[in-house]
Amino acid sequence: MALIKKTQPAPKQAPDRSMMITGDITRAYLDSILVEERLIGAELADIRTVIFGREYSSPVMMPAFSHLPSYAEGRYTGLVEYSIAAKELNILNWIGMSDNETYGTIALTGADTVRIIKPYADHTKILDRIAFAEAHDAVAVGMDIDHTFGRNGGYDVVIGEQMGPQSKDDLKEYIASTKLPFIIKGVLSLRDAAACAELGVGGIVVSHHHGSMPYALPPLMILPEIVKELEGTGIEIFADCGMDTGSDVFKAVALGAKAVSVGRAMLPALQEGGTEGVKAKITQMNNELIRMLSFTGFRTPGEADATVLWKDGKPMA
Numbered sequence: 001m002a003l004i005k006k007t008q009p010a011p012k013q014a015p016d017r018s019m020m021i022t023g024d025i026t027r028a029y030l031d032s033i034l035v036e037e038r039l040i041g042a043e044l045a046d047i048r049t050v051i052f053g054r055e056y057s058s059p060v061m062m063p064a065f066s067h068l069p070s071y072a073e074g075r076y077t078g079l080v081e082y083s084i085a086a087k088e089l090n091i092l093n094w095i096g097m098s099d100n101e102t103y104g105t106i107a108l109t110g111a112d113t114v115r116i117i118k119p120y121a122d123h124t125k126i127l128d129r130i131a132f133a134e135a136h137d138a139v140a141v142g143m144d145i146d147h148t149f150g151r152n153g154g155y156d157v158v159i160g161e162q163m164g165p166q167s168k169d170d171l172k173e174y175i176a177s178t179k180l181p182f183i184i185k186g187v188l189s190l191r192d193a194a195a196c197a198e199l200g201v202g203g204i205v206v207s208h209h210h211g212s213m214p215y216a217l218p219p220l221m222i223l224p225e226i227v228k229e230l231e232g233t234g235i236e237i238f239a240d241c242g243m244d245t246g247s248d249v250f251k252a253v254a255l256g257a258k259a260v261s262v263g264r265a266m267l268p269a270l271q272e273g274g275t276e277g278v279k280a281k282i283t284q285m286n287n288e289l290i291r292m293l294s295f296t297g298f299r300t301p302g303e304a305d306a307t308v309l310w311k312d313g314k315p316m317a
């Protein structure tokens with residue numbers, strides 16, 4: 001029997017429907033939270049926020065992004081443009097997967113930056129990137145532990161780089177290697193939150209990384225429980241996923257987040273307007289956050305709490 005030659009390229013993986021469902025669930029959860037008004041005696045709110053001892057103009061932060069497509073025929077990388085916006089607006093900048101050369105370019109913008117490092121199988125890469133970030137004045141370093149596993153039944157491979165599991169001892173080694181606060185990005189359970197406290201991390205991001213696991217909990221659903229779990233530890237608690245408006249940010253801070261990152265919702269503004277587009281988007285979110293805080297009688301994001309939030313016809317707290 002003649003052998004059938006395989007000349008066809010392997011079929012492309014089908015779109016990740018479960019990832020889209022996770023996004024929809026997260027959006028629906030955010031939109032299911034309603035807000036009461038408390039106007040008598042209310043004054044205009046002030047949204048300045050202190051993170052890791054530094055004051056920023058708002059609790060809205062840049063996302064830990066990487067491998068963005070090139071913008072404006074390669075004149076922009078995207079990462080540099082939003083980092084400049086962070087510097088000019090005085091908000092905290094975040095950068096995701098990056099080699100040291102790229103990180104050096106970001107550091108040159110002068111933005112206060114958190115560097116999130118991938119869970120590389122080769123741990124020397126992690127230690128090297130932590131040391132480089134510290135030498136280039138990063139505010140904090142961390143790891144997106146939710147990018148360990150891929151969709152192909154194995155550890156993920158990201159732009160040709162092999163990811164691998166990270167034990168508690170591995171994380172301890174990274175934390176001990178730097179004077180900077182270490183952030184675990186991708187905490188979505190009380191179990192991991194408690195482990196973070198035990199490890200002595202400086203911060204966590206309550207996040208599902210825009211759906212790296214199907215049917216992941218919306219971050220704001222578990223956030224209040226995590227806040228309770230970490231009470232008194234001094235760990236900074238951040239959140240992301242689906243943040244698009246000042247109202248989303250308001251709900252996150254009212255449920256206990258210190259600050260939030262705006263990810264994909266910022267992309268159209270970045271693509272169309274570069275630095276100025278990002279600045280306009282963040283300013284719009286800041287203004288809406290001021291309005292939400294003022295309407296609910298809170299003077300600062302830190303004062304906001306869940307007593308003004310309603311869900312399914314009942315107060316949330």
Ligand SMILES: Cc1cc2nc3c(=O)[nH]c(=O)nc-3n(C[C@H](O)[C@H](O)[C@H](O)COP(=O)(O)O)c2cc1C
Pocket residue numbers: 063064065066067068095096097098116143144185207208209210240241242243261262263264265
């Ligand atoms: C193009 C792109 C690149 C990303 N790269 C990284 C990364 O390198 N490191 C990381 O921790 N998260 C990365 N993320 C995840 C975001 O930081 C964020 O957790 C996620 O997009 C959820 O927020 P959003 O719903 O506001 O987009 C990336 C997301 C996108 C869309």
